[in-house]
Amino acid sequence: MPANLTPQYYSAEEKYKKGRSAEEKIEGLQEMLAVIPKHKGTEKLQADLKKRLSQMRDESLQKKKQTGGFNPFHVEKQGAGQVVLAGYPNTGKSALVAALTRAKIKVADFPFTTAVPATGMMPYEDVLVQLVDTPPFTAEGLPPGLTGTLRNADAILIIIDLNSGDCLTQLETSRHLLTERGVIDPEGESPLALPFLLLGMKADLPDAAANLEILAELQPELKILPVSVHSELTLLRETIYRLLDVNRIYGKTPGKKAEMERPFILKSGSTVLDLAYQIHRDFPNKLKSALVWGSARFDGQAVARDYLLQDKDIVELVI
Numbered sequence: 001m002p003a004n005l006t007p008q009y010y011s012a013e014e015k016y017k018k019g020r021s022a023e024e025k026i027e028g029l030q031e032m033l034a035v036i037p038k039h040k041g042t043e044k045l046q047a048d049l050k051k052r053l054s055q056m057r058d059e060s061l062q063k064k065k066q067t068g069g070f071n072p073f074h075v076e077k078q079g080a081g082q083v084v085l086a087g088y089p090n091t092g093k094s095a096l097v098a099a100l101t102r103a104k105i106k107v108a109d110f111p112f113t114t115a116v117p118a119t120g121m122m123p124y125e126d127v128l129v130q131l132v133d134t135p136p137f138t139a140e141g142l143p144p145g146l147t148g149t150l151r152n153a154d155a156i157l158i159i160i161d162l163n164s165g166d167c168l169t170q171l172e173t174s175r176h177l178l179t180e181r182g183v184i185d186p187e188g189e190s191p192l193a194l195p196f197l198l199l200g201m202k203a204d205l206p207d208a209a210a211n212l213e214i215l216a217e218l219q220p221e222l223k224i225l226p227v228s229v230h231s232e233l234t235l236l237r238e239t240i241y242r243l244l245d246v247n248r249i250y251g252k253t254p255g256k257k258a259e260m261e262r263p264f265i266l267k268s269g270s271t272v273l274d275l276a277y278q279i280h281r282d283f284p285n286k287l288k289s290a291l292v293w294g295s296a297r298f299d300g301q302a303v304a305r306d307y308l309l310q311d312k313d314i315v316e317l318v319i
């Protein structure tokens with residue numbers, strides 16, 4: 001990581017990461033470039049940011065040109081976060097989305113069943129996480145449009161078939177393709193990269209255990225989670241939710257009970273001010289302080305605007 005990045009830079013980076021539309025992400029990138037300290041140590045990062053900015057502008061222009069055309073590879077975000085599945089043909093992407101959500105999705109024992117992205121909402125405790133099933137890729141490349149779908153996600157699930165003799169190639173090629181396109185960064189250095197998990201599907205089938213052992217020996221630094229759609233998926237739901245790295249915050253109006261049914265979703269590390277901003281763009285100007293139940297030292301404690309919120313806090317904003 002280059003040295004000497006400033007708080008302004010990190011706050012612009014936050015803006016990029018929190019951006020839900022292409023426009024918001026472009027704004028974040030522009031700000032990152034404007035405030036990044038210009039010296040040798042940040043040259044590579046500056047180049048990466050410029051490249052991503054120009055790619056995002058091109059994509060956005062392309063979208064506008066499609067006169068009223070529907071782009072199936074642009075998936076509108078819903079719920080607590082968007083998690084996109086990616087992998088080789090026939091590895092079990094559609095089967096997993098079908099098992100975790102109520103979406104009616106075509107699953108079949110032949111490759112290239114899925115032609116365009118499809119979504120389903122995965123319940124986890126009191127929130128819904130959006131899962132996006134995608135058409136497969138191979139060493140020959142990605143379907144046109146898929147890179148955009150992946151980059152726009154909040155997190156990625158890389159799916160391999162543990163029962164296949166091809167699983168090492170699937171693992172290595174998937175990681176390589178997604179790294180090359182700037183979707184993930186196994187080195188953990190790029191601020192533009194997304195969090196991801198490696199899921200080894202079909203763990204119930206005969207060759208899966210031996211293949212998993214081989215993969216673990218060849219790639220000991222990688223953590224592959226064995227998964228079967230025929231077994232309990234409770235832990236996987238939680239793992240997917242945690243990957244989003246968000247907090248649930250319950251709003252409360254004075255004199256009333258907290259709204260426990262519909263939490264606000266904020267990136268972890270967010271403050272009272274971030275919550276106010278999410279409720280209404282003008283709110284932060286009016287905000288004086290807030291009362292917090294949960295992470296505060298005592299119930300209903302008055303806190304400052306920069307107070308760091310924690311998962312499941314109840315917050316009453318004082319204006």
Ligand SMILES: Nc1nc2c(ncn2[C@@H]2O[C@H](COP(=O)(O)OP(=O)(O)OP(=O)(O)O)[C@@H](O)[C@H]2O)c(=O)[nH]1
Pocket residue numbers: 087088089090091092093094095096106107108109110111112113114115134135136201202203204205227228229230
């Ligand atoms: N036994 C077992 N079979 C699975 C599992 N997951 C998927 N399958 C089977 O694997 C085959 C392929 O599953 P799909 O979900 O269609 O695979 P996909 O990755 O969506 O395939 P494409 O759309 O071609 O990319 C189907 O016959 C599924 O029933 C699993 O965990 N265990």
Ligand SMILES: [Mg+2]
Pocket residue numbers: 093094095106107113114133134
């Ligand atoms: Mg499929």
